[in-house]
Amino acid sequence: xxxxxxxxxxxxxxxxxxxxxxxxxxxxxxxxxxxxxxxxxxxxxxxxxxxxxxxxxxxxxxxxxxxxxxxxxxxxxxxxxxxxxxxxxxxxxxxxxxxxxxxxxxxxxxxx
Amino acid sequence: xxxxxxxxxxxxxxxxxxxxxxxxxxxxxxxxxxxxxxxxxxxxxxxxxxxxxxxxxxxxxxxxxxxxxxxxxxxxxxxxxxxxxxxxxxxxxxxxxxxxxxxxxxxxxxxxx
Numbered sequence: 001x002x003x004x005x006x007x008x009x010x011x012x013x014x015x016x017x018x019x020x021x022x023x024x025x026x027x028x029x030x031x032x033x034x035x036x037x038x039x040x041x042x043x044x045x046x047x048x049x050x051x052x053x054x055x056x057x058x059x060x061x062x063x064x065x066x067x068x069x070x071x072x073x074x075x076x077x078x079x080x081x082x083x084x085x086x087x088x089x090x091x092x093x094x095x096x097x098x099x100x101x102x103x104x105x106x107x108x109x110x111x112x
Numbered sequence: 113x114x115x116x117x118x119x120x121x122x123x124x125x126x127x128x129x130x131x132x133x134x135x136x137x138x139x140x141x142x143x144x145x146x147x148x149x150x151x152x153x154x155x156x157x158x159x160x161x162x163x164x165x166x167x168x169x170x171x172x173x174x175x176x177x178x179x180x181x182x183x184x185x186x187x188x189x190x191x192x193x194x195x196x197x198x199x200x201x202x203x204x205x206x207x208x209x210x211x212x213x214x215x216x217x218x219x220x221x222x223x224x225x
Contacts, residue, residue: 033213035215040217041217042199042215042216042217042218043156043199043213043215044215045213045214059214088153090155090156092155092156092213100146100158100161101158101213102158103155103156103157104155105154105155106153106154106155108153
């Protein structure tokens with residue numbers, strides 16, 4: 001089955017530690033995105049990438065880093081510089097152009 | 113990308129049509145209107161999109177006004193499983209380049225039994 005997979009579903013980390021969230025897709029999509037969602041809020045764009053080895057900052061990139069070494073994978077690292085890392089993180093992918101984006105089921109990160 | 117405005121919440125009786133409005137008064141000619149929905153604690157799901165003409169698929173219908181400044185998503189026979197937050201988004205395709213999906217806070221649709 002084609003799809004986009006995020007792992008793990010729940011993640012707990014101690015304050016000050018970096019943590020990497022996984023996002024893999026087998027849809028052969030060029031574009032991939034990371035969003036953050038806080039309770040009762042909409043989604044905010046962190047980073048996006050339209051091609052391997054290239055990515056752009058979204059609206060709230062500070063404290064986050066990404067890589068795109070393979071078309072299928074777009075991991076997000078939440079660094080210790082991110083002041084409020086506890087949130088629901090969503091990864092998405094799409095073909096380039098006028099088309100829909102497919103979302104993973106999200107990773108809920110809790111930093112204590 | 114143009115900004116969208118949606119009511120924060122709406123109720124609908126099960127089996128009736130749900131009509132969700134969206135204002136996008138600053139939309140430009142090459143911006144598409146997209147609708148997604150998010151069931152609690154899941155990833156958003158694509159519903160439908162359009163540019164100028166009304167569109168229909170197995171999930172919903174999208175009605176875009178002639179001046180394109182507003183649109184309405186119609187769920188013809190709402191069920192309890194349609195309870196979700198519905199997001200209206202406008203999105204530009206820059207011809208070969210990808211573009212950002214910018215989400216607002218959406219409309220929480222509560223379908224009542």
